[in-house]
Amino acid sequence: MDDSMTWMAAAACRGSDPAMFQDTDAAPQDGDSGHAAALRVCAACPVRARCLDWALSTRQPQGIWGGRTTADRLALLRAAQPPASRRPAARAAGPRHAA
Numbered sequence: 001m002d003d004s005m006t007w008m009a010a011a012a013c014r015g016s017d018p019a020m021f022q023d024t025d026a027a028p029q030d031g032d033s034g035h036a037a038a039l040r041v042c043a044a045c046p047v048r049a050r051c052l053d054w055a056l057s058t059r060q061p062q063g064i065w066g067g068r069t070t071a072d073r074l075a076l077l078r079a080a081q082p083p084a085s086r087r088p089a090a091r092a093a094g095p096r097h098a099a
């Protein structure tokens with residue numbers, strides 16, 4: 001664990017079953033609906049904001065992080081993008097194509 005991940009030592013989910021934090025259809029169901037149990041753990045986690053920042057910055061592709069599902073994080077990332085009209089224009093050709 002590098003210094004940027006020391007927050008994980010305070011994670012409320014330490015020791016929890018990792019499968020509980022998977023947000024796929026294959027996640028085990030324990031009578032709880034959806035991901036409610038994992039989201040309750042996150043809600044009480046002292047490093048929730050750091051966890052969410054990390055998951056967003058590293059583009060975690062799957063799972064519940066920072067109290068957010070994969071779909072939630074994708075929505076946050078999309079909302080944080082500037083409108084297409086303000087994005088830099090894509091380069092037509094990379095350096096390998098320069099004559």
Ligand code: SF4
Pocket residue numbers: 011012013014021041042043045046047048049051052064065066067
């Ligand atoms: S916010 Fe949730 S997933 Fe992140 S460290 Fe805390 S309990 Fe674990």
